[in-house]
Structure formats: C-alpha cells, structure tokens
Amino acid sequence: MAQLKNFPLPDVGEGLTEAEILNWRIGPGDAVELNQIIVEIETAKASVELPSPYAGKISELLAEPGQTVEVGTPILTIEPAGAAGDEPEPDKPAEQGEPSEQGGKIGEEGADGRIATLVGYGPRSTSAKRRPRKGNATAGQRGSGSGGSNGSAGQRPAANGTPVATGAGTNSAGTNGTVLNGSASAVSTPSASRQAESAAGGTDVAAGGGVAAGGGVPLAKPPVRKLAKDLGVELRSLHGSGSGGVITRQDVERAAAGDVTAAAPEGSAVGTRPARDGAEREQRVPIKGVRKATAQAMVDSAFTAPHVTEFLTIDVTPMMEFRERLKKHPDFRDVKVTPLAIASKAMCLAAKRTPDVNASWDGEAGEIVYKDYVHLGVAAATDRGLVVPKVRDADGMSLRELAVALEELTSTAREGRTSPEAMTNGTITITNVGVFGVDTGTPILNPGESAILAFGAIREMPWVVDGQVVPRQVCQLALSFDHRVVDGQQGSRFLADVGAILSDPGMALTF
Amino acid sequence: MSPEHWTRPSRPDDRDRLADTAVPAATSATPTREQVIAGLRATSEGGADLVQLLTPEGQRVSHPDFDIDITDEQLRGMYRDMVLVRRADREGNALQRQGQLGIWVPLLGQEAAQIGAGRAMRPQDMAFPSYREHGVAWCRGIDPTELLGIFRGTDHGSWDPNETGMSLYTIVIGNQCVNATGYAMGQKFDGKVGNSGDDPASNEATMVFFGDGATSQGDVHEGMVWASVYDAPVVFFCQNNQWAISEPTERQSRVPLYERAKGYGFPGIRVDGNDVLASLAVSQWAMNEARQGNGPLLIEAFTYRMDAHTTSDDATRYRLDDELEAWKLKDPIERLRAHLLREEIADQEFFDGVDSEADELAARFREFCVNMPEPPPERMFSAVYAEESPVVAAQREDYLNYLAGFADSGHDTEGSVR
Numbered sequence: 006m007a008q009l010k011n012f013p014l015p016d017v018g019e020g021l022t023e024a025e026i027l028n029w030r031i032g033p034g035d036a037v038e039l040n041q042i043i044v045e046i047e048t049a050k051a052s053v054e055l056p057s058p059y060a061g062k063i064s065e066l067l068a069e070p071g072q073t074v075e076v077g078t079p080i081l082t083i084e085p086a087g088a089a090g091d092e093p094e095p096d097k098p099a100e101q102g103e104p105s106e107q108g109g110k111i112g113e114e115g116a117d118g119r120i121a122t123l124v125g126y127g128p129r130s131t132s133a134k135r136r137p138r139k140g141n142a143t144a145g146q147r148g149s150g151s152g153g154s155n156g157s158a159g160q161r162p163a164a165n166g167t168p169v170a171t172g173a174g175t176n177s178a179g180t181n182g183t184v185l186n187g188s189a190s191a192v193s194t195p196s197a198s199r200q201a202e203s204a205a206g207g208t209d210v211a212a213g214g215g216v217a218a219g220g221g222v223p224l225a226k227p228p229v230r231k232l233a234k235d236l237g238v239e240l241r242s243l244h245g246s247g248s249g250g251v252i253t254r255q256d257v258e259r260a261a262a263g264d265v266t267a268a269a270p271e272g273s274a275v276g277t278r279p280a281r282d283g284a285e286r287e288q289r290v291p292i293k294g295v296r297k298a299t300a301q302a303m304v305d306s307a308f309t310a311p312h313v314t315e316f317l318t319i320d321v322t323p324m325m326e327f328r329e330r331l332k333k334h335p336d337f338r339d340v341k342v343t344p345l346a347i348a349s350k351a352m353c354l355a356a357k358r359t360p361d362v363n364a365s366w367d368g369e370a371g372e373i374v375y376k377d378y379v380h381l382g383v384a385a386a387t388d389r390g391l392v393v394p395k396v397r398d399a400d401g402m403s404l405r406e407l408a409v410a411l412e413e414l415t416s417t418a419r420e421g422r423t424s425p426e427a428m429t430n431g432t433i434t435i436t437n438v439g440v441f442g443v444d445t446g447t448p449i450l451n452p453g454e455s456a457i458l459a460f461g462a463i464r465e466m467p468w469v470v471d472g473q474v475v476p477r478q479v480c481q482l483a484l485s486f487d488h489r490v491v492d493g494q495q496g497s498r499f500l501a502d503v504g505a506i507l508s509d510p511g512m513a514l515t516f
Numbered sequence: 517m518s519p520e521h522w523t524r525p526s527r528p529d530d531r532d533r534l535a536d537t538a539v540p541a542a543t544s545a546t547p548t549r550e551q552v553i554a555g556l557r558a559t560s561e562g563g564a565d566l567v568q569l570l571t572p573e574g575q576r577v578s579h580p581d582f583d584i585d586i587t588d589e590q591l592r593g594m595y596r597d598m599v600l601v602r603r604a605d606r607e608g609n610a611l612q613r614q615g616q617l618g619i620w621v622p623l624l625g626q627e628a629a630q631i632g633a634g635r636a637m638r639p640q641d642m643a644f645p646s647y648r649e650h651g652v653a654w655c656r657g658i659d660p661t662e663l664l665g666i667f668r669g670t671d672h673g674s675w676d677p678n679e680t681g682m683s684l685y686t687i688v689i690g691n692q693c694v695n696a697t698g699y700a701m702g703q704k705f706d707g708k709v710g711n712s713g714d715d716p717a718s719n720e721a722t723m724v725f726f727g728d729g730a731t732s733q734g735d736v737h738e739g740m741v742w743a744s745v746y747d748a749p750v751v752f753f754c755q756n757n758q759w760a761i762s763e764p765t766e767r768q769s770r771v772p773l774y775e776r777a778k779g780y781g782f783p784g785i786r787v788d789g790n791d792v793l794a795s796l797a798v799s800q801w802a803m804n805e806a807r808q809g810n811g812p813l814l815i816e817a818f819t820y821r822m823d824a825h826t827t828s829d830d831a832t833r834y835r836l837d838d839e840l841e842a843w844k845l846k847d848p849i850e851r852l853r854a855h856l857l858r859e860e861i862a863d864q865e866f867f868d869g870v871d872s873e874a875d876e877l878a879a880r881f882r883e884f885c886v887n888m889p890e891p892p893p894e895r896m897f898s899a900v901y902a903e904e905s906p907v908v909a910a911q912r913e914d915y916l917n918y919l920a921g922f923a924d925s926g927h928d929t930e931g932s933v934r
Contacts (some may be wrong), residue, residue: 015615018828040610051830058614137923 009064011079012057018050023075026068027052035063037083044080061085135222225252236261299391306452310366310487314447315496319504320468322478327510336405344480345383345437346408348460348507352435353379353400353407354516355502361495362456362486363432373490382431382451383411385418386441393451394423395431435460445481455490458503459483480507562818563772565786569793572846574854576793584797588861594635594792595856596870598627598849601651603874604660607881608650608667612827616885617667621648625790625822628848629755630725631655632787632795633817636803637723642703643682644696644724646689648755652725656682660877661884670891689730693739693752696724700743700750700811709749710809721749721806723799729760731776732768740812744780749806752777752814753799755789757821762834774816782812789819790848820846893919 014024027045031037040056043063047053064082068074223240225233229252233240238260245252292300306312324347331337356363356379364375381399385392394417396402396410417423434451439462448457461481468477484500491499505512562568567582605623612620623630626648634655637643643652650663658675665671666685673684686692700722703709708720730736731754743750756773758765769776777784783805787798795817802813820843824831856862897912 013615015613016618017613019619040607050828051824052832053613053827053830055613056610058616138921139923 008085009082010059010061010085012055012059012081012083013077014046014068014074014080015055016076017046017053017055018048021048021050021076023073024048024053025073026070026080028070029066030054031057031063033063033065037061037063046074057083059083059085135224138222223252224250225257229254229257233257233260294390296390302452303449306450309452310450310455311489312447312450312485313488313491313493313496314483314485315493315500316445317482317484317500317504319480319482319508320470320477321463321480321507323509323511324507325463325478331404337408340405340408341412342404342408343411344439344463345435345460346404346411347510348458348503349381349383349396349399349411349435350404350407351503351506351513352433352458353381353402354506354513355499356433357400358502358516359495359499361491362499364455364490365432365453366455366487366490376432378432380430380432382434382454383414384434384436384448384451384457385415387419387421392418392423392428393431393434394418394427395429433457439463439480445483447483448485450485450487455487456496456499457485458500459485482507562786562788565772565774566788566818567785567794567798568788568791569797570788570791570851570855572790572851574851574856574858576855576859579794579797582794582797582801584793584800586793586796591852591856592862592866594631594796595849595852595862596873597631597635597651597654598792598852599870600874600877601631601654601660602627602849603878604654604663604881605650607878608664609823609827611882611885612667617664617827618669620667620827622821622823622826623648623650625820625843625848626755626757626817627651628792628852629753629787629789629795629817629819632792632797633723633725633753633799633815636796636799637681638717638720638803639681640708640718640720641681641803642677642696642699642720642722644692644699644722645682645685646692646726646730647685647687648727649685649725653682656680658682660881664881664885664888665891668885668888670888671895688735690726690733690735690739693724693726693730693733693736694742696722696750697739697743697746697748697812700748700806701746703749704746704809709807709811712808719749719807721751721803721811723751723753723803725753725755727760728754728756728758728765728768728773729763730754731773732760740777740780740782740814743812744782747809747811749809749811751799751802751806752812753817754814755817755819757789757819759821759825759831759835761825761829762831764835772816774814777814780812780814782814784814784816786816786818789817790843790846790851792848792852819848 016022017024024046025048027047029044031041031043037043037057037060039058039060042054043057044055045052046055062084064084066081068078068080074080223243224245224247225240230240232238232254233243233252236257238257240252240257243252243256243260244250246256247253321344324344328342328344328347331342360375363379364373367374378398379400380395380397382393382395385394394414396407396414399407399410402410414423414427417427431451431454433454434448434457436446436448436457437460438446438448439460442462444464445461446459448459450457459482461483463478463480465476466479467474468479469475470477482500482504484496484503486496486499502516506516567579568577569579569582569584570576602624608617608620609622609624611617630649630651631654634643634652637655643649643656645652647666650660653663653675654660658680662673662675663685665674675682675684677683683692683695686695703720703722708718711719724739726736736752739750740752742748743752754773756765760768765773772786774784774786785798785802788794798815802815805811805813820840821831822840822843853867856866894912894916897908897915900908
C-alpha cells in the first residue's frame with residue numbers, strides 16, 4: 006500500500022499564520038485527482054480554494070469546517086495513487102533515513118513537534134533555536150543555564166566530553182528526535198527540550214563550575230552587545246535576567262561595575278539554583294489587591310479593545326485666566342476649581358455631541374450600548390495603587406458641583422475609603438497625568454469603557470500667537486479610544502471639542 | 517456611448533459620436549446612473565479605436581491599417597503557445613495553493629497580449645518584463661521552470677538576459693520602463709537602429725511590459741519622457757488588464773491610456789489584448805517602426821486579468837462576477853480555437869495533441885518545482901555586477917565564513933531546508 010501523505014495547510018498569502026476551514030469538497034474515501042479542488046479556506050486576506058497536491062484517495066479529514074487551523078498543520082491525509090515513488094516525490098530529502106521513518110519529513114510532524122512545510126513557512130511550535138557554533142564548547146563551559154537547570158545534561162551523558170554537535174545539527178531527524186524526546190520527558194514543554202538539546206550540544210560534563218551558554222551564542226540585543234564590548238564585559242560570563250534569559254543592559258552594567266553576584270550563572274547540571282544570591286538584592290512582593298486588579302483590568306482591556314490614541318496640544322491660557330476669575334467669584338469662594346474639574350466639565354459637554362465615546366461594546370449581545378448619562382471615572386493614584394472612582398451623572402452637574410464632587414472623590418480615594426460601588430459602572434475616564442509633571446501618555450482604557458483622556462501637565466511654553474512667539478500656558482491631551490466603538494472621526498471630534506473648550510472656555514456656550 | 521466619452525472631457529470632434537453631450541464628465545461630484553453603467557462597460561469594451569482582427573466569436577475581420585499575413589502553421593503555433601503558457605500558469609497557481617511556492621502571479625486571460633507581443637520580437641530585440649510576463653518569457657525561449665525560483669524564493673531569476681533577450685522579472689512597479697529606455701538609447705547609440713544598408717534585418721528594438729497601474733508610476737513617466745526626446749527604439753507595451761490589484765483603470769487615468777502617448781509626442785495605439793492576431797500585428801508594426809528609428813511607441817493591449825492579482829489577493833472582494841463572466845466570452849484561447857475550427861485549420865487531433873503536451877509540461881513544471889535545488893549561499897552574491905566587485909566579494913567571504921562557523925553542517929538544519 007502506498008504511504009499516506011499529509012497535506013499541511015499552506016500559507017496562501019505571504020506570511021499568513023492561520024486559516025479557517027470553510028467547507029470540504031470531498032470526504033474520506035473519495036478519489037481525487039491532482040489539483041482537484043478539495044477544500045475552501047478563509048484567511049485574513051481571502052477565501053481560497055485549495056487543490057489537491059496528489060492524485061489518490063482521501064484517507065482522513067483532520068479539520069472541521071469552522072475550525073481555525075495554523076499554517077503547517079496537516080488538514081487531511083491522502084493515499085496517493087500508484088505505488089510510492091511513482092509520484093513526483095515532493096518530500097525534501099531532509100534526512101538519510103528509511104522512507105518509513107517518521108519525523109522530519111515534509112508535511113509530517115518532526116521530532117520537535119514542528120511540521121515541516123515545503124516552503125518553510127510553517128510556524129514554529131516553540132521558540133527559535135540557535136545553532137551552535139564551532140569552537141565555543143571548550144572545557145570550562147557548560148550547558149546554558151535553563152537547559153542545565155532541567156537536569157538534561159545529566160540525563161544525556163556525553164561521556165567522552167566532546168561536544169555532541171551531531172545531535173544539535175540534525176535535530177529534525179527522527180533518530181535523534183527519539184533521543185531528544187527521551188531527554189525531554191523529564192520536562193514539560195517542547196521549548197525546554199530544545200534548550201536541553203542545545204545544552205547537550207555543548208556540554209562537557211567533566212567541567213567544573215563554569216559559566217553559561219556553551220555551544221550557543223549568548224542572547225543579547227545588538228546595542229547591549231556593543232555596550233558589553235565597549236565596557237569589556239564578556240557576555241558569556243553573564244546570566245541574562247531578561248525574559249527568556251536575554252542579557253539586558255542592566256546585566257552588562259552591573260557586571261562592568263564589578264557586581265559578580267548578579268553575573269553568576271543560574272543553572273548548573275546538578276540542578277541547584279545559584280542565582281538565588283541575586284535574589285537577596287531583589288524584593289518579591291505578592292501580586293494582590295489593587296495591583297492585581299489593575300493588572301488584570303489593563304491586560305483585559307489592552308487585549309480586547311483595539312486602542313487608538315490621539316494627541317492634541319492646546320494653549321490653555323484662557324482657561325487658566327478663567328480659573329483665576331472664578332477664584333474671585335463669590336459662588337466659588339470655598340471651592341477649589343482645578344484644571345481637572347474644568348477638563349471634566351469639558352468632557353461631559355463634548356460627550357453630548359459625540360455619544361460614541363460614552364458608549365460601550367457589548368460583544369455578547371452584539372450591541373453597542375449608548376448611555377444618556379455620564380459616570381465619569383477619575384483615575385487617582387493612591388498608596389494602594391490606582392483606583393478609578395466615578396462621579397455619578399457628572400453630565401448633570403454644574404462646574405461647581407463637579408469641582409466639589411471631584412475634591413471629595415479624590416480625597417476619599419487617597420484615604421483608601423473608596424467603596425467598591427463607587428468604582429463600578431463608569432462610562433468614560435479622565436486621568437490626570439499632569440499632576441506627576443508628565444506631558445502626556447497613551448492611557449489604557451478602563452475595561453468596559455470606550456474612551457479615556459489623559460490630561461497632561463500645564464506648562465509655560467513658547468507659543469505662536471498672531472505670528473509672535475509668546476509664553477503661554479500649554480498642555481497636552483491624549484485620548485485613547487476603543488476603535489470597535491469609536492472611529493477616528495468621532496474620537497478626533499471629541500478630542501477637538503474638549504481642546505476647544507479648554508483653550509476658550511467661552512466655547513462651552515456653544516454646546 | 518463608449519467609455520472614452522465617459523472618462524474624458526468632451527472635445528469638438530466628439531460631438532457627432534456623443535449621443536448625449538449633456539452628460540457631465542465623470543469628474544463631476546456624483547456620477548449619474550448612466551455614467552455608472554458606462555463605467556462598468558468601460559472595463560469590457562475597448563472602444564471605437566480598438567484594433568481587432570479576430571472577433572470574440574473567432575471570426576477574422578479586416579483592419580485598414582493593421583492587416584496581417586499569417587500562415588496556418590503560425591496560427592496553430594500561437595494556439596499552442598497560449599495553451600501551454602496557460603497550463604503552466606494554472607499549475608503555478610495550484611503549486612502555491614499546495615504550499616510549494618511563496619506566491620504566484622497569474623497571467624490567466626492575458627495570453628494573447630503576451631504571445632502576440634512576444635512573437636513579434638526578433639532574437640536580437642530585448643524584452644523588459646514586469647513579473648506577470650510568463651507568456652513573453654515563453655516566446656523568448658525561457659523554459660517555464662525558470663520562472664519558479666523567484667516565486668519559491670530560491671533565486672532572483674536564473675536566465676541570462678543577454679542570451680535570451682529578456683531581462684529578469686522586475687517586482688518594483690514600472691521600474692523596468694526606465695531600464696528599457698536606457699537600453700534602447702544604448703541600442704541607438706550603438707548604431708543598431710535604422711540601418712537600411714547592408715542588413716536591415718539586424719536592426720534592434722526594445723519592448724517593455726507593464727500594466728495599467730504602472731502608468732501612474734513616476735518611472736513610467738520618466739521612461740517615456742527620455743525615450744521620446746532621444747527617439748529611443750522602445751515599444752511601451754501596456755497590458756491594461758483593468759485592475760491594478762483592487763484599483764480600476766478609472767483610478768489611473770481620465771483618458772484612455774493609449775492617448776497618453778500623445779502628450780509625450782509619440783504614437784499610441786489600443787489593441788484588443790485578447791486577440792492574439794491583433795496583438796501580433798500591432799506589435800510587429802510597432803517593433804518595425806522602432807527598429808527603423810521611428811520609436812518610441814505605446815501599445816495599450818486592452819485585456820483582462822481573469823484571476824486575482826496574485827495568489828495573495830482575493831479579487832471577489834472588489835469586483836463583480838458578471839464582469840468576469842463577460843470577459844470569459846472573450847477568452848483569447850477560445851476565440852483562436854473557434855477560428856481554427858471554423859476555418860478548418862486544425863482538427864481534433866491537433867487540439868488533443870496540444871492538450872497532452874500541456875499536461876506533460878505541467879507535470880514537468882510540478883516535478884521541477886517540488887524538487888528544486890536550493891542554490892548555494894554564494895549564489896546570492898554572484899552576478900550582482902558584471903565584474904567582480906571587491907565590496908561584494910568581501911561580503912560573500914564574510915557570509916561564507918559566518919556560515920562555516922556553525923558546529924553543525926548547515927544544510928541539514930531546519931532553517932535552511934526549503
């Protein structure tokens with residue numbers, strides 16, 4: 006019987022990573038001809054019909070309609086017509102093994118779990134591996150820290166002490182794969198097995214307490230490499246503290262400053278973690294409470310709502326003058342009208358004209374919820390972290406009421422007395438980054454809301470008025486909005502409206 | 517009303533042809549219903565100036581200026597050309613869909629334009645293609661398998677431009693027009709143009725291929741300006757396939773493209789690009805003019821891209837199926853086939869023979885593609901310049917040393933298996 010062939014999902018559009026199966030035109034047991042259309046898929050770019058790469062009999066469909074499949078994943082198996090070898094063999098001779106040998110063949114799962122595709126577009130199921138270079142695995146060096154910490158060096162004895170370059174070099178071949186999988190069985194992830202492998206590639210078990218990255222290139226970005234070179238720091242002697250063991254600028258600077266502790270390797274073949282010394286210089290704080298909630302909210306927001314941020318620099322001198330006048334006004338005698346209060350008022354007014362920014366996305370119901378009220382959230386920095394209490398029905402308040410409410414709200418928040426109810430059901434938020442002396446930022450939406458305004462520091466800046474450069478009170482606004490709900494036009498109008506009121510409070514009359 | 521009248525402001529001599537001069541130009545804010553219909557028609561009708569020798573029904577018609585003497589053998593040959601080129605093209609598309617090519621650029625529907633132009637060239641002429649000229653390459657004697665490297669990402673082109681008389685594929689839109697004009701100027705400076713004495717057959721010319729979208733590129737303009745003022749022996753062969761990816765010709769020009777030539781001061785002519793006879797006749801005439809020193813010239817081959825722009829494109833997102841259906845009725849191969857049958861120039865045996873030849877070509881094309889050898893790393897440094905450059909040589913040495921520095925052998929690692 007002819008050998009079964011897989012058909013891995015191809016990248017039909019220059020760099021696509023996945024596609025959805027729309028419908029199958031054939032079923033198991035069907036005979037197909039070469040180039041007969043067998044399936045329709047939809048990618049991010051197009052709906053595409055895929056022709057069969059073989060003539061033969063469909064053996065099995067490996068994906069359901071509606072299923073999204075990664076490029077390189079087999080979507081069907083097919084029994085090619087005629088004896089094996091009759092067909093033009095599309096498989097690359099990636100190995101010298103028997104034809105029946107599994108792993109490393111094009112279209113089939115390699116030992117590392119990665120599907121080899123014919124044009125090399127299949128996504129890697131694990132992070133990239135670095136090929137070992139010659140001359141690095143000298144005595145005194147040992148496996149990379151992370152690989153070593155998994156204890157793989159011990160499991161894969163390279164008794165003669167020579168670098169096991171062949172293992173790393175032909176990692177996609179089935180025979181080696183078996184060994185590697187064996188060594189990987191002690192650890193849970195494929196990436197660990199890769200690291201284990203690269204560790205094994207350069208391991209000299211006889212070596213003493215050497216340092217990291219034998220056989221591999223130390224991981225560091227080019228500017229950091231340059232810095233290390235300039236400072237005369239040997240990258241191989243460092244243990245990277247960055248994610249994935251990448252050597253950071255700080256690592257190099259610390260090493261240059263003679264801080265040997267931080268440069269100590271983390272891993273060793275015996276499984277101890279000497280990098281604990283470094284921990285003495287670090288403080289570990291449990292993630293909980295407001296920090297945890299903030300982190301969760303920010304991650305939720307950043308990964309669900311497509312953020313767009315726009316910026317506007319405005320001359321707020323008229324607003325500041327207006328504020329001075331208010332201070333002398335009898336009605337405002339005992340109230341502190343902050344620029345934040347005026348900005349909040351401006352937001353409420355502008356939101357009336359552009360209700361989209363005050364709306365919310367209800368993905369489950371498939372609806373956008375427009376609200377005829379504004380519960381204005383005010384991001385407040387407290388000792389416990391960031392809290393965002395709300396001013397209820399802020400749109401119905403006068404400037405004085407708003408100023409009073411804000412004052413109460415922030416003082417309550419600072420005292421840590423904000424009730425949980427006061428922090429829910431906001432519709433739009435303002436964050437006063439200006440109080441930290443910061444010009445602007447790209448705020449992240451409060452989850453469930455569609456817009457957030459960052460109010461920057463007000464500073465005296467050169468400004469052109471009537472062709473003359475004069476000192477003016479200038480401030481920057483940054484508006485982030487959820488592009489699912491708010492388009493550039495609405496977002497821009499809202500931001501421009503707020504800016505217009507702040508740079509000329511009289512404009513408020515027009516709203 | 518022909519589409520030209522819709523797309524260009526009316527002129528005095530249009531009056532007799534224009535039934536309704538009250539219809540404003542399409543440049544006015546909102547097109548009327550009639551304008552929309554005319555616009556749709558503009559993509560399927562070539563207009564009154566279209567040179568045609570073979571109707572879509574395969575009927576031979578005469579043209580006062582561009583008639584052609586052609587043998588039955590030549591007719592059958594061009595049919596074979598078109599069928600084989602289309603078959604290779606379809607196989608290329610399928611190979612991309614099967615993960616064997618990174619991308620494929622279909623020529624489906626443009627076979628007649630390309631075969632007509634390609635067959636009008638002589639061995640000493642030079643062709644400058646863009647990236648869809650599989651038919652021209654065929655006529656220049658380049659095996660279809662040679663086209664595969666660039667689409668599989670193993671090579672930038674493997675044929676010898678000097679030997680084949682065809683430059684390598686140019687991906688940068690319109691850039692080849694500048695190169696072609698420069699080459700044609702060289703032909704003229706070398707005295708290979710307009711010789712009437714000993715050997716007029718040795719005269720040379722250049723033909724450059726580009727699309728309707730490329731006409732909006734600066735390079736095409738520059739090429740035309742230089743060609744014009746230096747009387748360069750170059751024929752600008754624009755395949756107006758109606759779509760520049762998703763942009764209709766309507767978004768490239770307010771005049772029919774062939775009329776642009778007038779602005780540069782050389783003749784422009786519109787030919788039915790789905791009529792291989794007309795394409796051949798007009799191309800022969802234009803190349804002869806150029807060889808005699810009467811260049812440059814512009815040919816607009818009015819045709820249709822029946823498939824997507826590339827395999828990465830989905831044409832159904834921006835154009836209507838009935839447009840495609842209308843063009844299917846003008847299929848270049850079907851019309852010649854109808855003609856061959858009608859005039860009893862070819863029999864069923866001939867057609868079957870061509871079909872099986874096409875299948876053999878497709879199988880060979882496929883086999884070559886899936887077994888394509890990976891070029892050695894030094895290949896990317898070769899043929900960058902005509903002569904060895906010390907800079908490139910140093911880069912090559914550096915790179916080879918770098919590759920040699922790996923502990924594994926390099927060719928059996930996953931990264932380099934393609």
